[in-house]
Amino acid sequence: xxxxxxxxSPPEDGERLKSDDALMSQIAHDYMKLMGIENxxxxxxxxxxxxxxxxxxxFNWVDNDGKTISDKTDFRRNEKACKMLTAK
Numbered sequence: 462x463x464x465x466x467x468x469x470s471p472p473e474d475g476e477r478l479k480s481d482d483a484l485m486s487q488i489a490h491d492y493m494k495l496m497g498i499e500n501x502x503x504x505x506x507x508x509x510x511x512x513x514x515x516x517x518x519x520f521n522w523v524d525n526d527g528k529t530i531s532d533k534t535d536f537r538r539n540e541k542a543c544k545m546l547t548a549k
Contacts, residue, residue, distance in 0.1 A: 478514040482507075488546055489516050495542035497531065500524045 478485050489505045501524040507516035522530050 479509045485514065485516060489518060491549075492542050492546060493518065493520070495545060496535075496538050500526065501530060 478488075485507050486505065489507070493499065493503065498518075498520055501521045503518060503520035505516055505518050507514065520530075522532075524530055
């Protein structure tokens with residue numbers, strides 16, 4: 462998705478993310494929580510084969526209680542979550 466906002470970070474953060482699996486995992490989990498993606502099945506895959514380490518999150522839109530996870534204002538929530546995590 463080319464129009465998805467991405468956080469940018471200084472090169473030293475990229476090096477840190479490449480070597481710290483726990484940090485990358487924590488950032489992904491924090492992102493999911495900020496987006497309201499909880500109580501559902503998910504997979505987080507990160508890779509470091511580019512200059513910018515990043516992850517992909519695939520999740521089930523139907524939570525463990527059978528309720529649909531809302532995608533209302535998804536773009537705005539994503540932008541806000543990315544900014545918050547980048548500032549952190």
